Amino acid sequence: MDLTRREMIKMSAAGFAAAALNISLPTTSAANEEIVVDKWIKGTCRFCGTGCGIYAGVRNGQLAGIRGNPQAVTNFGFLCVKGFKGYISMYHPDRLKFPMMRGADDKFHKVSWDDALNKVANKFKELQEKFGKDSVAFYGSGQCMTEESYTFNKLWKGGFRSNMVEGNPRLCMASAVGGYITTFGTDEPAGSYADIEKARTIFIVGSNMAECHPILFRRVARHKLQNPDNVNIMVCEPRLTPTARIADVWLPADPGTDLAVFHCMARELIKNNWTDAWYINNLCRFSTGAQDVDFKAYVDFLEQFTPEAVEKITRCPAGNIKEAARLFGSHGPSMSLWTMGLNQRTRGVWANNLIHNLHLISGNICKEGADSFSITGQPNACGGVRETGSLCQLLPGTRSVTDAAARADVEKSWKLPPGTIDPKPGFHTMEMFAKLGAENDQTKPLKAMLTSTTNPAQSLPNAPKYFKGMKEGFLVVLDIFPTRTTQLADVILPAAFIYEKGGVYGCSERRSQLTQKCVDPPGEAKSDVWIAAQIAKRMGMERLIPWNGDDPQIAYQMAWDDYRECVKLTEHSLYGMTYDRLKQLEAGLQWPCPDEKSPGTARRYVRGYDPIMNMPEIVKVPSSALIYFYGDKKHEGKANVLLRPYKGAEEPPDKDYPFFLTTGRVIEQWHTGTMTMRVAEIARSKPNAYLEIHPSDAKEYGIKEGDMVKIASRRGFNILPARVVKNSLPGILFVPWFDQEWDRMINRVTIDAFDEGSKQPEFKICAVKIEKLGEPKDVSDMYIISDPNAPFPEKV
Amino acid sequence: MIITGSAIMVRSGTDKSVERKLEAFPQVTFHGKSNSGTDLIVNFECGDQEELESLCRTIRDSIPEIVDIGHIYVNFEDEIEKIKGGLS
Numbered sequence A: 001m002d003l004t005r006r007e008m009i010k011m012s013a014a015g016f017a018a019a020a021l022n023i024s025l026p027t028t029s030a031a032n033e034e035i036v037v038d039k040w041i042k043g044t045c046r047f048c049g050t051g052c053g054i055y056a057g058v059r060n061g062q063l064a065g066i067r068g069n070p071q072a073v074t075n076f077g078f079l080c081v082k083g084f085k086g087y088i089s090m091y092h093p094d095r096l097k098f099p100m101m102r103g104a105d106d107k108f109h110k111v112s113w114d115d116a117l118n119k120v121a122n123k124f125k126e127l128q129e130k131f132g133k134d135s136v137a138f139y140g141s142g143q144c145m146t147e148e149s150y151t152f153n154k155l156w157k158g159g160f161r162s163n164m165v166e167g168n169p170r171l172c173m174a175s176a177v178g179g180y181i182t183t184f185g186t187d188e189p190a191g192s193y194a195d196i197e198k199a200r201t202i203f204i205v206g207s208n209m210a211e212c213h214p215i216l217f218r219r220v221a222r223h224k225l226q227n228p229d230n231v232n233i234m235v236c237e238p239r240l241t242p243t244a245r246i247a248d249v250w251l252p253a254d255p256g257t258d259l260a261v262f263h264c265m266a267r268e269l270i271k272n273n274w275t276d277a278w279y280i281n282n283l284c285r286f287s288t289g290a291q292d293v294d295f296k297a298y299v300d301f302l303e304q305f306t307p308e309a310v311e312k313i314t315r316c317p318a319g320n321i322k323e324a325a326r327l328f329g330s331h332g333p334s335m336s337l338w339t340m341g342l343n344q345r346t347r348g349v350w351a352n353n354l355i356h357n358l359h360l361i362s363g364n365i366c367k368e369g370a371d372s373f374s375i376t377g378q379p380n381a382c383g384g385v386r387e388t389g390s391l392c393q394l395l396p397g398t399r400s401v402t403d404a405a406a407r408a409d410v411e412k413s414w415k416l417p418p419g420t421i422d423p424k425p426g427f428h429t430m431e432m433f434a435k436l437g438a439e440n441d442q443t444k445p446l447k448a449m450l451t452s453t454t455n456p457a458q459s460l461p462n463a464p465k466y467f468k469g470m471k472e473g474f475l476v477v478l479d480i481f482p483t484r485t486t487q488l489a490d491v492i493l494p495a496a497f498i499y500e501k502g503g504v505y506g507c508s509e510r511r512s513q514l515t516q517k518c519v520d521p522p523g524e525a526k527s528d529v530w531i532a533a534q535i536a537k538r539m540g541m542e543r544l545i546p547w548n549g550d551d552p553q554i555a556y557q558m559a560w561d562d563y564r565e566c567v568k569l570t571e572h573s574l575y576g577m578t579y580d581r582l583k584q585l586e587a588g589l590q591w592p593c594p595d596e597k598s599p600g601t602a603r604r605y606v607r608g609y610d611p612i613m614n615m616p617e618i619v620k621v622p623s624s625a626l627i628y629f630y631g632d633k634k635h636e637g638k639a640n641v642l643l644r645p646y647k648g649a650e651e652p653p654d655k656d657y658p659f660f661l662t663t664g665r666v667i668e669q670w671h672t673g674t675m676t677m678r679v680a681e682i683a684r685s686k687p688n689a690y691l692e693i694h695p696s697d698a699k700e701y702g703i704k705e706g707d708m709v710k711i712a713s714r715r716g717f718n719i720l721p722a723r724v725v726k727n728s729l730p731g732i733l734f735v736p737w738f739d740q741e742w743d744r745m746i747n748r749v750t751i752d753a754f755d756e757g758s759k760q761p762e763f764k765i766c767a768v769k770i771e772k773l774g775e776p777k778d779v780s781d782m783y784i785i786s787d788p789n790a791p792f793p794e795k796v
Numbered sequence B: 001m002i003i004t005g006s007a008i009m010v011r012s013g014t015d016k017s018v019e020r021k022l023e024a025f026p027q028v029t030f031h032g033k034s035n036s037g038t039d040l041i042v043n044f045e046c047g048d049q050e051e052l053e054s055l056c057r058t059i060r061d062s063i064p065e066i067v068d069i070g071h072i073y074v075n076f077e078d079e080i081e082k083i084k085g086g087l088s
């Protein structure tokens, strides 16, 4: 880089930063943006559910830089390390560049697209004829674009008449969906990120935002720093994470015990009169789930959860719980934010319900700064999977397949004969993988699966249990890199990265944003929509999925328009979000957005904000109602305050397995590390997984920093270097889950028990034992699977 | 080589002293600040991301008036060539 260019870049870079903060800098006005890149294209980051707006700089046909979009109201121009660096992985030489099929020698061989697609379509047809329409499954991802999930969902539910459609959001968000639906009757939060800056108390639960959603955390931290005496942060989380470090009140409850903490907080709210009588009388219905009860029954139910009793169950100090309740109830508006720590549990739905309870009885919802807000982990778990209904029990608009009216509406929109869509839900994720297997295995009704943009062989809990099914079933994998899952596949289809195709992502705050195509994909890689449409065409369903042309921008827009039409008359309507509007608007739009004049909706259920309140063709809301939970199945506009009994983890520690194991992310790495581990600096800064252990436990087991430790559950083991840290309570171990290396793949250890309601597994909690194996060893190998033909490490 | 466009958030009234202290870091170029003086606009120039992170840590540790450092733009064009060549 010569000096002139370097100086130009410096001035441009400073100019962008200044613009983001509305600062005018005379020194940068000389910088010529055109010199830095040929063009800037608006889009979103794909590395978490925050939905940060970016501009991608293209120079000589390739991406040369990413900058935050200062007008994006999600991030105001700021990005984290993954946002800046993650995209670089798309240029890694390991990219899958052509279709491959496994040959008789059990090795992958390069084939043409025609051969690969014909093989997939013919095999799917053959299996469906032989074993029925439900013998072939789709398993997608919260990282697929909305148009992609919608297309696959339509092909399966409308074309194959099969609800065997799932996606990895089942593993991260399903309990949040279950929580919203059982409490409010409909999915997703009422408020927006903008409530963060209006809240006076922020309750962060089961979320290490500082590492997993750094830009949202930045908003929280800045709000606190600018108002140190007036804003309180409370964190309920067993580890003293970087998030918990800024807390005014830390609630360190043992994993899986926080239901008792939330009930105790509710009890304190009521005992101290920190409740809102109007909300209780007008917006709350008290219910056990099976039957409605009155407020007194709720009060009586809570009586068992005294602070002292709860401290015994949870190890969380009684005084901290009381203080948390005081701040929540008397120092509002209060906003709760949570992620996987609440969801990835066998009582995930209940935990979500109990957070909603706190907001409802204290009147901390549907007001500025007050909301019960689930943050999603993946960039498009909300927009792509929840909203398009790409789960086994759902239809577009997050409607249920068991709802006859919803089925009829979708059939009409898809121009299908009445009765086409099967009313019976398909298999949820864990059932799907448990029932996938060989054609000659009569115990396995699923014979084939197509996965997109996900790596279940590494990301499923208790993963080894499911390897055999993946290996013996007919497995088609769409991805951009070789992974543990491609190692088990029959066909690998090389996919395009977000900036090589474009499309819409919908983030945690119901906001849809369009990314436009920036550059061409490498080799013969293709967009998911093209792949889905080509399979549909070869299976005689071209009329159902007509967007099968080569130009992704046209195909994706056609899919989007079809989707908009399909959900037009639903509470989740985004009919007003045309591609043209999404191209023009810097920050996208939040649904409900029922027509092209709608500015979107920052606050649902509130008259004057939410257009659905005035749309009797969708829901009937009494004209006198100012706040009305129109998802209420009883049409009373109320939300359910649920009396969920206390229940702890599925597998608490015992004498044989005396430790809690909890797992999670780190700031640098994303999910199974397939992309981020290919960015050199990221890989170097977190080159391997490790075991975090409290000094007192380490001492008892004679473990020193760096020692190699075997961690074992009833299902499997890992061998990891120890990090002796005071982050956790004694008795709680932590391992991040990004590492692909066999000995450090922590999902060989985790438990696959799941929530009965949401079917979401309890990744966050299982019982383990440990054993020191030896002295420190350098395992910073930054392991990645580079060769699709690299053998799978275990005989399957 | 990576170049950033970044904002350093400082405690109210400390901008001048932070500007002076930043002069000790040759990798930092100061461009200007907000009217309130709480946001300073700078470039960081570093060999790679690790160096950038460690520089930010050092600056934060040695200038306690700093509340936060955030990056709005990072140019990586040199690195794409490296990664394509399998040099990463």
Ligand code: SF4
Binding pocket: A045, A046, A047, A048, A049, A050, A051, A052, A075, A078, A079, A080, A081, A082, A083, A084, A213, A214, A215, A216
């Ligand atoms: S916070 Fe999330 S969306 Fe924003 S830049 Fe970081 S990874 Fe991307």
